[in-house]
Amino acid sequence: MVDWDNLRMFLAAVRAGNYTAAAKRLRIDRTTVGRRLDRLEHQLGVPLFAQSEEGYYPTAAGRRALEVADQMEQLMDGLAAELGNGAVAKRGHLRLAVAAELGAELMADLAAFATIRPDVQMTILSSADPAESVVQRKSDIGLCLADQRPDHLRGRRIGTLRQAGYAAKGYLARGAGGGAVQEQEWIRCSGWSHLPVMRRWDAMFPDDVRVAAYVDSWSALRSAVEQEIGAAFLWTFVADRCADLVRIAPLDETVGVDLWVLARDDVPMDRPLRAFMDDITVRLHARIGAAAGG
Template identity: 30%
Template sequence: MLIPGAHYRLAFTQVILAFAQVFNALTHYQLDYPDLALILALVRGGSLARAAALLKVDVSTVFRAVRRLEAALGQALFEKSRAGYLPTTLARTLAEQAERAEQALEAARIGVEQGGEVISGTVRLTCTDSVLHALLLPALAQFMLAYPALTLELSTSNDFANLSRRDADIALRLTRSPPEHLVGRRLGAVSYRVCASTAYLKSVEPSDLTQLSWIAPDDFLPDHPTVIWRRQQFPGVLPSYRCNSMLSVTELVRAGLGVAALPDFLIDPAQGLRPLSEPLLGYDTSLWLLTRPDCRALRSVVTLFDELSHWVRLPDQERC
């Protein structure tokens, strides 16, 4: 009978054996875990000194071990340069496998400590930078400590290409109509208001919005609701500043450089932002939590999806 976490050790062993068999066939040298740990430390550290610190050995030990391993494999793993030790394609591939083995061992350790199976693996999550800072990070802080064997890879993007290309497993997106090939949950409505900083308002007369300095998304976001609204309501206004993200737009407004239409989850009076308008009627959108249908079979993805559904909250929403 397998003890808790034994299946993780089995997976780790299978990873090692699979690569050992490949290299044994090519070089008659059988890789073991210390070899992979050495490669991983040098890839992460980029130099003999940093690798030695990670492995808790002296520099000469790392140097001799790398030379012995390259000689045994019959090919170089690193290119020596003034910048340090640069990994070859083979070294990067082996380092990735070493990380998987490392994660499997960590999951096994946690499983033994907790007396049962744990949620483990890597989940790739994508969202915009504004959603990341204002909504996702506060949510992750609420529950991620309960999943020490779960690894997240976070990326910021403004489109759905990450999920469509299978570069991500979960996405948090602002949209009225998510792509039909994705599945998910609508987490709530998002409205926009024209805002300015209290410092900026001390130097201008806010009654005529057309006379103020405008900050707006650039051509990277041509279909953004605030761009469409401004062009329809104030066709003669040319923004004084353009940014490639709503988070950057918000930072410029907060710095007192002008006004902008911002999503309500970025409007924080405690940070000196003051609304100058009611919500822009007809230009609201929704926050969606999305994934691919095939990801619903992955326990790690389903677990993170459910936790985010519970903890990601827009302003004025109560958690059930």
Template identity: 30%
Template sequence: MLNSDDLRLFLTILREGNMLAAARRVGLDHSTVARRVGHLETALGVRLFDRSPRGVTPTQAAFALTPHAERIESELLAAAASVRDRDRAIDGTVRLATPEAFASHLIAPRSALLRDRHPGLTLELASESRTTSLSKREADMAVMLKPPPRGRLVTRKLADYRLGLFASRAYLDRHGVPATRADLQGHVFLSYIEELAGFPEMIALNQLLPGATIGFRASSSAAQQAAVAAGMGLAFLHVFATMNDDRLVQIMPGDMQVSRSYWLVMHSDLQRLPRIRAVADFIDDLMRGARDRL
């Protein structure tokens, strides 16, 4: 018979990358972790990890076992939450991964509303430019710029938003206000560090002005906005993030503007958990109130 605790330990080793880190995560010593993995391999009649002095490497059997172990883990989490939350208020922790601007300008300023609704609920907001893996449990749910291509995930569109070309008032006083694409020649632009941008959709400059002269790159949209406001040059910024920044001016909004979309993604087995539904409802309410800004 398979032991569900051993299966969850197996998943922890996969996610941490080695047995020592997995042992620290679950509060066991390394020898206990190795012994329990050995018991699991004996029960299955296969080798799950190749051992070497440098660590462990998952075998093909491990990859075959992973989706089944994840379903068992999800069912155990759902079962525990269903019983625990039946007679008490929603509580626990939800980790939400979102792009930086979504986190800073939409979620964080209104997080007190979620706290007022559910005082026992803790929101962990992971604002990142890279794609978060829900299958590896890096987060419980995520806001992404495009639907994931595959996996046991539930996806729905939240809203469209706009990226526009901006400069500071001081920069435009020095260099003039561009009125046509030809006027943009010779201007310095700011953009993302491409290999650190998890979503190509973040980089509007490549779509609208390929070959533009770039004088500053950053992995952060906030850093780009700060540099534009300081007079560094021109950049495509989130329109909703600039609305309260009087230093910035949008340039050629009819021509130099693109639309992107936000998508809410969660693991299909977690969507039934009360705390996950509570955060999803909170995000939906925010989107309804923010559509004019987006």
């Protein structure tokens, strides 16, 4: 007979990435986790982990055991909620990686989730590559910018983010860049920027474009436009809602990148992760979709 506590520890170990992290989450010592998983493998009669150059990963039998453990956990949670015994729910923790090109533009959406789910504590990390952060287990889930879903990850495509040229009303009123779009002074991304989407934007400029300044982050790019230093390509879902910004270049439908919410495909979702993915998908899809017609 398989012990549920052993399955629960196996689930925690896979989600955490290693025995030490699982022990910390479960508030037990590492040797106990290892002993329980050895016992589980003995009960099932098959190995649950295999080793590669990248570390340990669940075997086919391990993946099946994870599916069952995840289903059992959901049933146990549902039973506890149905009985409503008044017990205080244990606070969950979620490590979230957000694409650095989005700056703080999604913080209001994250705050809205935190308001409705005070039982979930978030650690929010800005990352040049959120997908890689998730693959390497530095984060549980990522808000990623990618043309297609990366390998070894699962999740949902929220929508396509697009860019267009913008300038501040005060900058245009001064006539600083002349009348034509090609005569504007543009804010460009510095050549050593580590952000792939910003490098993509910068590649659209011709060599002879007039340059007002170089920046290396989304927040600096938007701030430079707002402070009337010059014009720049900005996210339409952000800039179109800024009263002091004016779109000065038409939207190019061929220029855009998809926003995804992604997690590892070999790790069952726990309650915080599942709740976040459901909430943020609906929230951001509505927000981005409203701006898609731009």
